[in-house]
Amino acid sequence: MIWLIFGLVLFLGVHSVAIFALDWRQRQLAARGEAAWKGIYTVASLVGFALMVYGYGVARQSPVVLYSPPAFLRHITLLLMLPVFVLLFASNLPGRIKTATKHPMLLATKIWALSHLLANGTLGAVLLFGSFLAWAVMDRVSVKRRPGPLKVLGTARPMNDLIALGFGLATYVVFLLWAHRWLIGVSPIR
Numbered sequence: 001m002i003w004l005i006f007g008l009v010l011f012l013g014v015h016s017v018a019i020f021a022l023d024w025r026q027r028q029l030a031a032r033g034e035a036a037w038k039g040i041y042t043v044a045s046l047v048g049f050a051l052m053v054y055g056y057g058v059a060r061q062s063p064v065v066l067y068s069p070p071a072f073l074r075h076i077t078l079l080l081m082l083p084v085f086v087l088l089f090a091s092n093l094p095g096r097i098k099t100a101t102k103h104p105m106l107l108a109t110k111i112w113a114l115s116h117l118l119a120n121g122t123l124g125a126v127l128l129f130g131s132f133l134a135w136a137v138m139d140r141v142s143v144k145r146r147p148g149p150l151k152v153l154g155t156a157r158p159m160n161d162l163i164a165l166g167f168g169l170a171t172y173v174v175f176l177l178w179a180h181r182w183l184i185g186v187s188p189i190r
Contacts, residue, residue: 004055004124011048012135014041019142052128059124060185067121078176078188080115084108085175086168095160103143109136 017025029037087108090097101107113133116125181187 001055001059001124001127003051004059004127007048007051007053007055008127008131009048011045011052012131014044014048016135016138018146019139022146056124056128059122059127064123065121066123066126069119069121073118074188074190077115077119080111080118081175081188082172083168084112084115085171086164087111089164089168089171090161093160093164094154094156095158095164096156097161097164099156103140106136106140106143109133110140 032040085108086097087101087104090101091103091105091108098104109132113129113136116129117133120126120129176188
């Protein structure tokens with residue numbers, strides 16, 4: 001469990017710098033330069049992610065059950081996960097989806113984390129998904145309070161929404177039928 005906690009602290013800590021230390025982040029960017037800052041950020045994120053994956057894998061080998069979700073919650077999880085991949089694609093494709101949700105990646109993270117908390121009641125799962133849910137909520141609140149306009153990447157086009165929908169739904173099906181079992185070791189449609 002300790003590796004999972006270290007991984008979460010490192011990964012979410014790095015991703016929380018703009019939430020808790022925006023001025024410090026700006027000073028580091030100015031002092032080190034954007035490339036060096038992004039390099040440090042990337043390495044720390046990858047190490048944190050690797051520790052999280054390893055730690056969660058270890059925690060799953062001897063799970064501590066906090067609650068046993070009823071079977072119907074797995075079906076709700078499957079339904080809640082449907083928009084997650086669409087939102088992930090929409091986060092990089094300016095369109096109505098991105099405009100309406102404002103921060104589609106944060107919304108996707110919140111839905112992903114909440115839905116997985118509904119279906120998993122082990123201590124490791126609660127730590128992992130609960131941490132991501134709490135971080136995403138805090139980051140969304142923080143983004144609202146940050147000064148300056150939001151970055152807009154490109155012009156919003158209806159075609160981008162169709163691309164996000166098509167690729168998002170296709171990715172959802174791939175994860176549902178194959179990739180989740182391959183990557184995580186558990187089929188969501190047991």
